[in-house]
Amino acid sequence: MDSIRTLLLARTQTVVLDPDRVANASTRPTRDVDLEKFEDELAQLGFVMSLDLAMTIRRLPHQAIVELRAWIATTLATTLGAHRPNVPLFRGFPAKAPDHTTSPYLRRMMSWLLTRPTQPCPWCGQLKAVGALDPCGHLVCRSCWDGGAYAGCPICHRRVAIGYPFVRAATTMEPVTHHDGELRLLHLGFDLIGSARSRFERLVGQPSPLAPDDRAEIEVVIDEMGPRTVQWLPARIPVKETMAITLARLWTVAPDRAAMLHATRGHLATATDVLRVAVVLLGGNPGLVEPMRLGSVGRGMRRALLEAIDRLPAEQVIEDMWRYRGLWKRVGERLHPYEYAKHLPVATLAFAAVRRTRLDTATFGGAIRDKAHGITTVRIANHRARVTPWASLVEQHLRTGDARAAAERLGQRPSELLRRVDHLLRVVQAQEPDAQAAVIGAASAAAARGSPAMLLGLAAHIARRTEPWPRRVFFPRGEVLKAWGTPDRRAPLRRDAIVAIVAIARAELVSRAQARRNFARAVIDRGLVDLLLLAPIGARAAGKSKIAWPRGSAIALPEVGDTTAGKVLRWFLHWEEPRGKRVDLDLSVAMFDGAWRHVATCDFANLVVGDRVVVHSGDLTSAPQPSGASEFVDLDLDRLRELGARHAVMVVFSYDAIAFDQLTCGFAGLMIRPRDGDPFDPRAVAQRFDLHGKSVITVPLVIDLEARRLRWLDVHIAGPSALAQVGGYRAALAHIGRDFADLASTGARPTLWDVAMIHAVARANIVYVRERSGAIAAYRRRDTEQALARLARLHAGDDPDAMLDVLPPANAPTWFALLRDDIALPAGSAGYVLDPKSASEGVERLSAAELVGELAR
Ligand SMILES: [Zn+2]
Ligand SMILES: [Zn+2]
Numbered sequence: 058m059d060s061i062r063t064l065l066l067a068r069t070q071t072v073v074l075d076p077d078r079v080a081n082a083s084t085r086p087t088r089d090v091d092l093e094k095f096e097d098e099l100a101q102l103g104f105v106m107s108l109d110l111a112m113t114i115r116r117l118p119h120q121a122i123v124e125l126r127a128w129i130a131t132t133l134a135t136t137l138g139a140h141r142p143n144v145p146l147f148r149g150f151p152a153k154a155p156d157h158t159t160s161p162y163l164r165r166m167m168s169w170l171l172t173r174p175t176q177p178c179p180w181c182g183q184l185k186a187v188g189a190l191d192p193c194g195h196l197v198c199r200s201c202w203d204g205g206a207y208a209g210c211p212i213c214h215r216r217v218a219i220g221y222p223f224v225r226a227a228t229t230m231e232p233v234t235h236h237d238g239e240l241r242l243l244h245l246g247f248d249l250i251g252s253a254r255s256r257f258e259r260l261v262g263q264p265s266p267l268a269p270d271d272r273a274e275i276e277v278v279i280d281e282m283g284p285r286t287v288q289w290l291p292a293r294i295p296v297k298e299t300m301a302i303t304l305a306r307l308w309t310v311a312p313d314r315a316a317m318l319h320a321t322r323g324h325l326a327t328a329t330d331v332l333r334v335a336v337v338l339l340g341g342n343p344g345l346v347e348p349m350r351l352g353s354v355g356r357g358m359r360r361a362l363l364e365a366i367d368r369l370p371a372e373q374v375i376e377d378m379w380r381y382r383g384l385w386k387r388v389g390e391r392l393h394p395y396e397y398a399k400h401l402p403v404a405t406l407a408f409a410a411v412r413r414t415r416l417d418t419a420t421f422g423g424a425i426r427d428k429a430h431g432i433t434t435v436r437i438a439n440h441r442a443r444v445t446p447w448a449s450l451v452e453q454h455l456r457t458g459d460a461r462a463a464a465e466r467l468g469q470r471p472s473e474l475l476r477r478v479d480h481l482l483r484v485v486q487a488q489e490p491d492a493q494a495a496v497i498g499a500a501s502a503a504a505a506r507g508s509p510a511m512l513l514g515l516a517a518h519i520a521r522r523t524e525p526w527p528r529r530v531f532f533p534r535g536e537v538l539k540a541w542g543t544p545d546r547r548a549p550l551r552r553d554a555i556v557a558i559v560a561i562a563r564a565e566l567v568s569r570a571q572a573r574r575n576f577a578r579a580v581i582d583r584g585l586v587d588l589l590l591l592a593p594i595g596a597r598a599a600g601k602s603k604i605a606w607p608r609g610s611a612i613a614l615p616e617v618g619d620t621t622a623g624k625v626l627r628w629f630l631h632w633e634e635p636r637g638k639r640v641d642l643d644l645s646v647a648m649f650d651g652a653w654r655h656v657a658t659c660d661f662a663n664l665v666v667g668d669r670v671v672v673h674s675g676d677l678t679s680a681p682q683p684s685g686a687s688e689f690v691d692l693d694l695d696r697l698r699e700l701g702a703r704h705a706v707m708v709v710f711s712y713d714a715i716a717f718d719q720l721t722c723g724f725a726g727l728m729i730r731p732r733d734g735d736p737f738d739p740r741a742v743a744q745r746f747d748l749h750g751k752s753v754i755t756v757p758l759v760i761d762l763e764a765r766r767l768r769w770l771d772v773h774i775a776g777p778s779a780l781a782q783v784g785g786y787r788a789a790l791a792h793i794g795r796d797f798a799d800l801a802s803t804g805a806r807p808t809l810w811d812v813a814m815i816h817a818v819a820r821a822n823i824v825y826v827r828e829r830s831g832a833i834a835a836y837r838r839r840d841t842e843q844a845l846a847r848l849a850r851l852h853a854g855d856d857p858d859a860m861l862d863v864l865p866p867a868n869a870p871t872w873f874a875l876l877r878d879d880i881a882l883p884a885g886s887a888g889y890v891l892d893p894k895s896a897s898e899g900v901e902r903l904s905a906a907e908l909v910g911e912l913a914r
Pocket of ligand 2: 190193194195210211212213214215
């Protein structure tokens with residue numbers, strides 16, 4: 058259980074103690090000085106114990122405290138990595154002459170309080186103005202202290218100064234650096250398994266793909282808890298990749314594999330589900346994104362995987378496997394399916410179809426022929442099993458202009474139908490006008506089974522089909538480098554069809570939202586319209602970043618102050634290489650004009666562009682521990698425009714193609730250039746993100762100098778050869794920047810604004826929309842007005858019930874979806890903030906993926 062304990066400490070800052078051990082502990086066996094060292098060590102790492110933890114630890118035996126201290130300090134230091142705060146011992150303190158009773162802990166606490174007077178109070182847990190008690194330095198907020206009549210500190214029992222209990226600091230200030238200045242509370246817990254379980258259930262049930270740390274947590278918990286973890290699985294795991302990771306681990310730890318297969322078979326509805334599990338077991342990625350390397354598995358596991366395929370309906374298995382036949386062929390080489398031909402006929406037939414095995418020479422050929430009888434998705438020709446995909450009949454109907462028949466067959470697979478609504482309607486318009494009602498009826502029936510992302514995408518797409526788009530952009534399976542664009546040659550759709558389909562999708566989503574908790578009011582920002590929801594929605598294997606910007610979104614540039622040096626943004630990079638391995642990272646900015654023609658590049662070979670319009674801090678080719686290396690590029694935005702540049706693309710490049718995941722620490726970001734001589738100011742950082750993954754090049758963002766906005770691209774490139782394939786480095790950057798801009802400009806992709814409106818009209822009596830101008834438009838529920846009608850008013854934005862200058866204050870819970878954390882939210886509120894500040898008590902904060910996930914049926 059020790060690894061779970063460590064995991065909970067690292068990820069939730071909770072020290073889970075054994076309740077029996079604590080109950081049997083005596084009182085105060087340890088010297089104060091030992092405890093003070095312990096607390097000082099935590100303070101140096103930026104942590105402070107909660108009241109109950111500090112009191113409990115003091116009752117433990119000396120040896121237990123020594124062990125606890127080593128474990129906590131090591132674990133927390135590891136989680137911080139290179140981002141350790143630098144906490145000076147506050148000098149010139151106290152105002153009176155220092156005496157020997159002034160402890161390092163108290164002085165250290167004063168450094169924190171001077172950096173930031175509001176800190177989490179260890180007693181009540183709320184973020185408040187706190188003080189350090191005189192003379193021990195233990196923190197408490199005024200309301201907690203005033204709430205009791207104390208003569209001494211309840212933690213250490215020292216007498217507290219009579220009258221004013223807090224230490225007053227002198228004015229010589231030396232703040233904490235390399236840290237945002239806010240202490241983190243260390244909590245106390247007792248229920249190790251219970252805490253691990255509730256986190257496990259939340260992660261597995263989460264509607265967005267797992268981040269790398271989350272995946273590691275799931276795997277650690279399964280390793281520790283063993284096969285019984287299977288009882289913690291929900292009936293349905295919403296994300297397939299999560300399902301595969303979890304099942305693969307469970308199968309690995311289970312001594313009785315057949316029993317585990319039986320216990321988890323409810324999660325394996327299709328052959329593709331089994332493929333994902335197999336690929337994870339073989340060391341590949343559960344998203345099935347090629348290229349990937351596959352290892353091998355033992356005989357028992359091979360048999361379990363083949364059995365999992367064999368028990369599925371044969372028709373579906375064959376067609377599903379055909380869809381991923383390239384990958385299945387490679388997996389088949391590792392599973393040796395024909396060894397089990399006699400016992401597993403369905404699996405054998407499916408592999409025979411995928412591999413085009415000659416049946417006349419195979420020992421199992423006869424049996425397989427018999428099995429193929431009566432399965433509509435397969436036929437035998439030329440001694441080989443041939444697959445007839447389910448969709449081939451649909452294609453045939455569409456080709457011959459029979460939209461009605463195509464819609465009827467597609468009705469068997471609702472999500473497939475929703476994906477093809479545009480095509481069906483075009484066939485209707487061109488060839489079969491009287492089938493429009495039938496197609497709309499089929500779409501309406503399918504909507505109830507559509508995923509939220511599918512319905513949001515459908516509404517956004519169809520709504521923009523009134524006229525041709527400037528350019529259509531496709532990202533095959535999320536591969537941005539392989540994106541391609543075409544002129545839009547599709548005929549626009551008829552307005553009545555557009556209105557009907559959009560209403561179907563929105564009505565379905567609104568009715569799902571109405572089933573959720575209701576609120577007195579909602580507050581939403583119209584600026585959310587710039588935040589795109591590109592598929593896959595959520596952060597697939599995303600690294601940590603300060604603000605979770607959805608990929609493809611446009612964000613206003615941070616306000617660049619007027620300094621004598623002009624308006625300057627600083628693009629920064631910091632990294633640290635592992636011991637014994639040199640890693641040379643390069644920061645660069647490529648500039649393009651309005652037509653995406655190259656203007657200039659600022660990089661290690663070209664440190665200055667124009668008359669110091671763009672300036673690189675200089676190339677560093679290694680970053681040894683402990684201090685690592687940093688590079689900056691400063692961009693003078695106004696003067697860049699004068700050079701004819703419109704777009705500036707940011708790039709981090711690993712010169713020797715060593716992947717970012719080899720670094721002990723690596724991050725990059727954007728900030729307003731601080732005052733001269735001050736290279737890095739954490740308060741000025743607008744965005745900061747970790748370099749991660751197997752990639753060696755990342756293109757995080759592009760700045761539009763004219764619109765004063767940045768677009769978050771979050772593009773990761775595995776190697777320079779991928780760039781060569783698309784015409785080289787500059788061409789690739791221009792391509793990426795332009796494709797995303799064109800994609801966003803069609804307005805045919807769902808945005809967070811769409812999601813916010815649906816929740817707001819479905820769940821709140823009054824909806825306040827903060828317009829871009831700053832004015833506030835109020836939309837009440839009018840008598841007999843349906844939610845869909847109010848939604849249409851919000852969309853159009855031209856018929857509010859009132860316009861206000863300020864948001865009325867409220868005590869009732871609020872549903873919110875905001876760009877900034879700038880309104881007071883009563884307890885019981887729930888919603889989304891793009892750039893959240895600190896947690897406030899009783900307010901539930903959801904991620905973008907969770908907002909979408911809440912629209913699932
Ligand atoms: Zn308090
Ligand atoms: Zn104290």
